[in-house]
Amino acid sequence: MTDRLHEPPLVGTGSIGTQPGMEMTEIQAGVADHTITTYEHGLEVRARSQWSYARARFFRHRLAMVGIVLLIVIFVAGAFAGQIAPYDPTLPSADITVSPTFAGHHFFGTDQIGRDYFSRTLYGIRATEQVSLLVAGIASLIGILIGACSGYFGGWIDNLLMRTTDLFLVVPALAVLLVAAKYLGHGSPVRLALLLGLLFWTNIARIVRGSFLSLKEKEYVEAAKASGSGNFRIMFRHILPNTIGPIVVAATLLTGLAILNESTISFLGFGLDLSLGTLIADGQAAGLNLWWLVTMPGLTIVLIILCVNFIGDGLRDALDPTQRRIRA
Amino acid sequence: MSLLEVQHVKKYFPVRKGLLQREVARVHAVDDVSVSVQEGETLGLVGESGCGKSTLGRTIVRLLEPTDGEIVFEGRNISKLGAGKLRPLRREMQMVFQDPYASLNPRKRVGTIIGDPLEIHGIGDAKSRRARVQELLRTVGLSPEHYNRFPHEFSGGQRQRIGVARALALQPKLIIADEPVSALDVSIQSQILNLLGDLQEEFRLTYIFIAHDLGVVRHVSDRIAVMYLGKLVELSPAEELYERPIMPYTEALLSAVPIPDPDRAEARERIVLTGDVPSPIDPPSGCRFHPRCRYATEVCKQVEPPLTDYGNGHLAACHHPLNVDQATLERVRAAPESPAEADKSALPVDSSGPSNP
Ligand SMILES: Nc1ncnc2c1ncn2[C@@H]1O[C@H](COP(=O)(O)OP(=O)(O)O)[C@@H](O)[C@H]1O
Ligand code: SF4
Ligand SMILES: [Mg+2]
Numbered sequence: 001m002t003d004r005l006h007e008p009p010l011v012g013t014g015s016i017g018t019q020p021g022m023e024m025t026e027i028q029a030g031v032a033d034h035t036i037t038t039y040e041h042g043l044e045v046r047a048r049s050q051w052s053y054a055r056a057r058f059f060r061h062r063l064a065m066v067g068i069v070l071l072i073v074i075f076v077a078g079a080f081a082g083q084i085a086p087y088d089p090t091l092p093s094a095d096i097t098v099s100p101t102f103a104g105h106h107f108f109g110t111d112q113i114g115r116d117y118f119s120r121t122l123y124g125i126r127a128t129e130q131v132s133l134l135v136a137g138i139a140s141l142i143g144i145l146i147g148a149c150s151g152y153f154g155g156w157i158d159n160l161l162m163r164t165t166d167l168f169l170v171v172p173a174l175a176v177l178l179v180a181a182k183y184l185g186h187g188s189p190v191r192l193a194l195l196l197g198l199l200f201w202t203n204i205a206r207i208v209r210g211s212f213l214s215l216k217e218k219e220y221v222e223a224a225k226a227s228g229s230g231n232f233r234i235m236f237r238h239i240l241p242n243t244i245g246p247i248v249v250a251a252t253l254l255t256g257l258a259i260l261n262e263s264t265i266s267f268l269g270f271g272l273d274l275s276l277g278t279l280i281a282d283g284q285a286a287g288l289n290l291w292w293l294v295t296m297p298g299l300t301i302v303l304i305i306l307c308v309n310f311i312g313d314g315l316r317d318a319l320d321p322t323q324r325r326i327r328a
Numbered sequence: 329m330s331l332l333e334v335q336h337v338k339k340y341f342p343v344r345k346g347l348l349q350r351e352v353a354r355v356h357a358v359d360d361v362s363v364s365v366q367e368g369e370t371l372g373l374v375g376e377s378g379c380g381k382s383t384l385g386r387t388i389v390r391l392l393e394p395t396d397g398e399i400v401f402e403g404r405n406i407s408k409l410g411a412g413k414l415r416p417l418r419r420e421m422q423m424v425f426q427d428p429y430a431s432l433n434p435r436k437r438v439g440t441i442i443g444d445p446l447e448i449h450g451i452g453d454a455k456s457r458r459a460r461v462q463e464l465l466r467t468v469g470l471s472p473e474h475y476n477r478f479p480h481e482f483s484g485g486q487r488q489r490i491g492v493a494r495a496l497a498l499q500p501k502l503i504i505a506d507e508p509v510s511a512l513d514v515s516i517q518s519q520i521l522n523l524l525g526d527l528q529e530e531f532r533l534t535y536i537f538i539a540h541d542l543g544v545v546r547h548v549s550d551r552i553a554v555m556y557l558g559k560l561v562e563l564s565p566a567e568e569l570y571e572r573p574i575m576p577y578t579e580a581l582l583s584a585v586p587i588p589d590p591d592r593a594e595a596r597e598r599i600v601l602t603g604d605v606p607s608p609i610d611p612p613s614g615c616r617f618h619p620r621c622r623y624a625t626e627v628c629k630q631v632e633p634p635l636t637d638y639g640n641g642h643l644a645a646c647h648h649p650l651n652v653d654q655a656t657l658e659r660v661r662a663a664p665e666s667p668a669e670a671d672k673s674a675l676p677v678d679s680s681g682p683s684n685p
Contacts, residue, residue, distance in 0.1 A: 219431035223494065225391055227445035228418035230411070241435040 054245070057318040064314020067307035074304060078125030085119035089274060100292050108296040111286060120279055121297050127275040128259055128304075131193045135258035136251045138197025143204025144247065148235050150205065151212025162209070168202045177261065181270040192271060196258050204250045211243035245319035249312055256308035263301055276301050329403055330364040331534050332388065332502060337361050337397035337407075339380070339387050343609060356608045357383040359558035360397070362635075367501070370528070370535040372549030372566065374542055374581065378605050380558040381538045382426070385504040388536070389421045390414055401502075419449060422495035426507040428487035432479035438465070438490055439475040445497045464493040469523060485516035492523065496531070504536045509544060521548055542578075543585045546570060551641070554578050557608055557616040560635060564642040572651040574644035577617050615647065623648045625667075633662040 058064060077084055086105040087093060093114040100109045108117035150161040180195050215221065216239060224238050259276075266277030276297045283293025341355040357380040365371050373381050386392045388399055390406060399407040406417060425431035432441055443461045446452060452460065462472035468489040479487055488508060495503055505524065509517040525548065527533060539545045545552060545566075552569045554562040554577065562575040573579045583599040603620055606612055612619050618628040627647050635645045638652060638660060647666040649657070654669075661668060 219425045219427055220433040222386075222391055223423070223425060223431055223491075224433075224444065226389055226418060226421075226423045227494070227498070228415045228448045229444070233448070238433055238436075242433070 054318040058314050061314035061317060063310040064318075067310030067314070071304065071307040071311065074125060074300070074307070075129050077122055078129045081119075081122035081126045085116075085122045087116035087119040089115065089120040089123045091115070097290060100296070109290075109292040111282070111290065111293055117279070117293060117296055120274065121276070121300055123274050124276040124279050124297055125300065125304075127189055127272050128262055128277075128301075130189045131196070131262045131272070131275070132255045132258040134190065134193035135196040135200060135262075136255045138194060139201040139254055139258075140204055140247060140251045142197065142201035143250075144208050144240070146201065147205035147208025147210075148212055148240065151209035152216050152231065152235050152239070154213075158209075161205075165202045165205050168199065171199075173199050173261070174264065177265055178268065178270050181265050187273055189272060192262060192265070193258075196261055200254060200257065200261075203254065204247060207246050207250050208243055211246060212239055215239045215242055245315075249315045249319065252308060252312040252315060256305045256312070259301065259304055259308070331367040331402060332365040333398075333400040334361060334363050334365075334384075334388060335398040335400065337384070337387060337399060338395045339383050339392060340395045353609050356558045356611055358387060358394075359611075361555070361558075361560045362397075363553055363560060363563060365502070365534060365536060367534055368528075368532055369550040370537055370548055372545035372552040373536055373538045373555065374545055374552060375540065375555035376581075376601075376605050377540050378608070379555045380608070381540075381555055382506050384555070385423065385506050385536060385538055389423050389504055390417070391423075415449075418445075419498040420500050421502045421504070422498060422500040424488070424491050424495050424503060424505040424508045427511055428484050428491060429479075429511075431491050432487055434479055436479075437475070438477050438479065438482075441479070441490060442493045442497055445494065449498065451498075460497070461493075464496055467496065467527070468493045483516075484512050485519060488512060488520050489523065492520075492527070496527065499531070500533075502534045502536070504538070506538045507540060508537075510540060517544065524548065541584060542570070542581050546585075554581065557605060557611050559616055559645065561617070561646070562642075562644040563635070564644075565640065568640060568642055572642075574638060574642065574649045574651055575617075575646045576621050576623050576648070576650060578644075579650055615645070623650075627665050627667070631663050631665045633666065636660055636662045 081089075093110065093116065095104055095106060095110050095116075096114045097112055098104070098106045098110045100107060106116055106118065108121055110116050146161050146165070150158045150165075177195060177199065181192060212235070216234075221234055221238060224234050229238070262271060262275060263277030263280070265271035266275045267281045269281065271277060279297035280294055280301075283290065283295075283297065286293050337358060338356075338360055339358040341357055342351040343353040343355060344350065345352045359380075361384060363371070373384065375381055383392065387394050390399070390409065394407050397407065398405050401417070401420065406414070409417065436444075439458065439461050442464055443457050446457045446460060451457065458475070462475060465472050465474055470486060470489055470493070474482075479490065482490065491508075508524070509520050512520060521544070524535065524537075528535060535548070537545055537548055542552070549566045552562075552564060552566050553560055554569075554575065556577050562569065562573070562578045564574075569578065570582065573582055580599045580601050583597065584601075599622070601620055606616070606619060612629075613632075614630050615621070615624070615628040615633050618624040621628065625648065631647070633645045633647045635643050636649075637643050638649070638656060645662065647662055649662070658668060
């Protein structure tokens with residue numbers, strides 16, 4: 001029997017006729033064949049899902065790992081700004097224009113009226129992080145809905161939705177944002193996130209559409225139809241789980257884009273009251289003598305964007321189905 | 329009453345071009361096919377790749393809407409039913425697909441894949457569905473422990489068993505098996521065929537068994553239908569088709585089937601079909617087989633031969649039928665234009681019982 005080949009070697013025992021798998025073979029032999037048990041044993045070695053390959057590749061992607069660790073540290077610090085910050089971000093203190101120092105915990109220095117820039121940067125991270133994650137969420141939601149309908153239904157629905165997408169792509173996003181932010185979003189992270197999300201879903205929509213276009217032709221979709229699945233069940237239960245990889249990559253990169261845009265808008269004075277962009281704008285107004293007021297929040301943004309992009313790259317490599325090899 | 333009656337079914341796919349997506353041509357994938365299937369029988373459906381077998385199968389289970397014609401299932405015309413009315417019908421007809429890799433969702437566990445039809449139709453609660461799926465796994469020769477595995481953990485043959493279990497889940501009457509073994513190793517093929525045979529006995533299933541050659545279907549079919557370029561060109565009880573093909577296309581398909589007996593294999597002339605199947609967008613005039621037929625004459629190019637009944641439930645569409653004797657030919661001729669002279673080597677068709685060549 002071929003099963004033997006796959007069974008683990010039996011060290012120290014003489015019997016080979018009483019494997020646990022044997023009974024099953026007898027029962028199943030009546031129905032059909034012996035390959036089942038063969039595979040059952042082979043499985044323990046062969047069974048690795050696409051996800052586990054992806055996971056392995058991701059963990060070996062050094063920059064992505066560095067990125068994810070750093071980003072978690074930064075985001076957690078931002079989320080707990082209220083607990084971590086040594087000073088109130090808005091209240092002046094006696095230490096005026098202190099350059100970065102460990103004394104008095106003014107790690108990032110203070111400004112002309114004595115506000116602690118380490119505390120302010122932490123709160124800035126919190127605002128930026130809220131906005132960017134919300135943007136990624138909103139944009140993914142819109143992009144998935146539109147891309148899925150476009151790719152799955154095709155025809156005039158596809159035409160209509162894709163022309164709409166093109167329209168969004170040619171609109172000068174920054175101009176629209178500035179106008180809209182001035183009248184609608186000013187000061188509110190949620191409203192600013194909605195605005196950005198409503199502008200930046202197009203990339204995800206295209207990616208999802210492309211995946212749906214090819215996946216809807218798969219036989220497992222036909223099988224679902226033949227079992228009586230409705231369109232929405234097929235779209236979201238059967239096809240969507242197979243497109244998660246590219247969506248996650250796109251959403252990650254979008255997070256970076258959202259941070260940049262939020263900072264730009266805030267820098268230009270149309271965004272939030274306290275975010276990394278606002279801090280840089282304030283610092284710039286203070287002049288080059290107080291260099292740390294620009295540099296510290298600026299470096300924070302650069303670091304966050306770098307981390308996000310490394311993670312995005314790592315995910316892309318990890319989820320690329322053409323890549324079986326585990327990257328060293 | 330037959331379980332299924334396919335009446336003059338046509339399925340054309342539009343070919344669209346340009347900015348306005350105007351229809352510029354049509355793929356004649358299935359072109360006026362009529363055939364009926366009795367309860368409990370296996371109808372083999374054979375033809376080269378691209379002849380419209382899958383399209384016919386998909387149209388019958390109403391994954392596609394026929395362009396024309398009627399599909400009558402258990403006395404009910406189902407050819408125009410909408411999605412809502414089709415849903416209960418899905419319990420009666422199921423399909424087993426050709427590619428055991430593409431037909432199972434790679435992100436779903438086996439239990440979810442097989443249980444999905446039960447969930448859609450609201451059969452039982454989560455617990456009883458699980459029990460039912462495990463029973464189905466056992467029925468198709470897998471183990472209930474496979475419930476939580478993913479498709480990629482299985483071999484092709486095992487995957488096809490999962491596909492069969494999914495098709496069985498709703499206890500259908502009719503299963504359309506679209507080349508269920510052609511993607512499998514020869515050594516695995518017979519296991520799946522045996523499984524399908526056992527299931528047919530156990531659950532009184534009716535099969536339409538699609539294959540691209542006459543090798544596999546011989547042992548599983550009661551009757552065989554041969555398709556060429558969207559047309560049904562021959563329909564016959566299985567054994568009779570192998571003994572006495574009437575349509576030259578069938579003869580050519582038969583000559584490609586390996587014969588185990590070396591003497592007979594030696595004696596047989598091998599007819600090589602030259603060229604590819606012509607495009608179904610613009611099928612040849614007259615008999616669609618004429619550009620590749622070695623018996624073709626002028627009439628074949630002009631006149632399309634209708635499907636003609638030669639007795640014994642043996643139908644064929646050809647102006648120069650093979651294996652038909654003079655008497656029969658004088659009685660039935662495909663068309664008024666068809667020559668009245670029989671093939672010299674013809675055997676008497678209306679003899680009772682199986683014939684001896
Ligand atoms: N969805 C479709 N759209 C357009 N043409 C199709 C479609 N499905 C099948 N066809 C065409 O119809 C013909 C028959 O295909 P098919 O039924 O798959 O053949 P078979 O199963 O016999 O190999 C082929 O020429 C194929 O290209
Ligand atoms: S009708 Fe003519 S071309 Fe067609 S199969 Fe018969 S002999 Fe050949
Ligand atoms: Mg096919």
